[in-house]
Amino acid sequence: MSYGIRFDLNDSLSLRDPQDTELGRKIIENAILLIDKLGFEAFTFKKLAAKIESTESSIYRYFDNKHMLLLFLTSWYWEWLNYLIISETKNISDSEKKIKILINIMVRAKSDSAHTPYVNEALLHEIMVKEGAKSYHTSAVDEENRSGLFASYKELVETISQLLLDHNPTFPYAHSLASNMFEMANNQIFFAEHLPKLTDVKSCQDDFADIIDMMEYFVFKILS
Amino acid sequence: MSYGIRFDLNDSLSLRDPQDTELGRKIIENAILLIDKLGFEAFTFKKLAAKIESTESSIYRYFDNKHMLLLFLTSWYWEWLNYLIISETKNISDSEKKIKILINIMVRAKSDSAHTPYVNEALLHEIMVKEGAKSYHTSAVDEENRSGLFASYKELVETISQLLLDHNPTFPYAHSLASNMFEMANNQIFFAEHLPKLTDVKSCQDDFADIIDMMEYFVFKILS
DNA sequence: TTTCTATGATAGCATTACTATCATTAAACA
């Protein structure tokens, strides 16, 4: 039996890889549902245990604490975007077209082909928009970075940088633009939905078409 | 006796305005020191009470909870940047110069003239870089927004937008660029300090000179 | 002088964030 894509995330993210077991996949699946519903602050392992009819102690056998679980989900998301970007730009030669595909993936975060049954990608995207930044805005960031817990984000940024440099090989800020594109996509979606005075785009437009247009405008101007 | 600048923040941010009383100012002053030291997650009212030799209940008379205290600090910071931007660009006519001043203020967040004795602006800036986004990444964001708790951020973005539009009156994304400039400044500082693979700039450079150059490069390209 | 307001002191309580121990069941192994 296949459980969709399986990413090799850093070992230290979890005590036991949840992708390998039935309970682990249930934890991931329902953590996404529950964090989306309650928000990360109100989410607890006790509530998750009740939802999946397991126990707190069983969840603690997979994750040290809820921050690690969030970081696992975030890393999965980073890996997933990276995978989508690579596979969907692979056979394209036009560098402008590649960047448009990249922007589309970053903003819409969805795929017609790649699915993992226990990961609701649409909900995971919403969580990333609201809570993703909390994964690295932590006092242990340096230590976690030394343990390689942000390797997936760095890979994603590296992939994006290369696409940007393909388009303009002399551009001096490829990594900063890459990370900013990712953060900007999430932030502008959040602002459009919750603090519209901070943007010029609307989220009610079909599928973030507005935000895509803006991102393309920004990126191609900067790269020009 | 004067206690420096006093901003009229939204009433709902605090139960009693901490800027008005000795204890209130002590709460603000030491909250900044303690959040910087412990990080927002490990910061508690109990620890703060111990530090100022007061009690939890006294602090609860000023703020509903630590999230409100963070939002108060964040709002103070937004107001402060807004004030600095307006006062330091007031007598400048060149729109390009104005934007350079604006970027300088957003990245360095300091002033030679305006000081408030109980607010350590340098530490507050560091807190904003690390924890600022948590002020609005909350499940109650819509309700808090309806109560006007983000008015200061909106004002700041409006001020920046106007400066951008002065430079290029036909630019279609002034608010999005304004909010992104602010978020990007904070993020790129954070990345330079903690996740350098995500940037091309160094934080060890004097006073973020690198980041300023990059921000100018980005903003003038986009506005061109 | 009285009243009001701000603060302090103390207690208490439900929830959170774990840790530890022991039992059970199913898979792996020999």
Next chain:
DNA sequence: TGTTTAATGATAGTAATGCTATCATAGAAA
């Protein structure tokens, strides 16, 4: 086939967190 072993469940417990409530007191305002 019997026996380890590994994964999960069940239960208990504990310190810290995030509050709320009550009463006392000191100083300012009326």
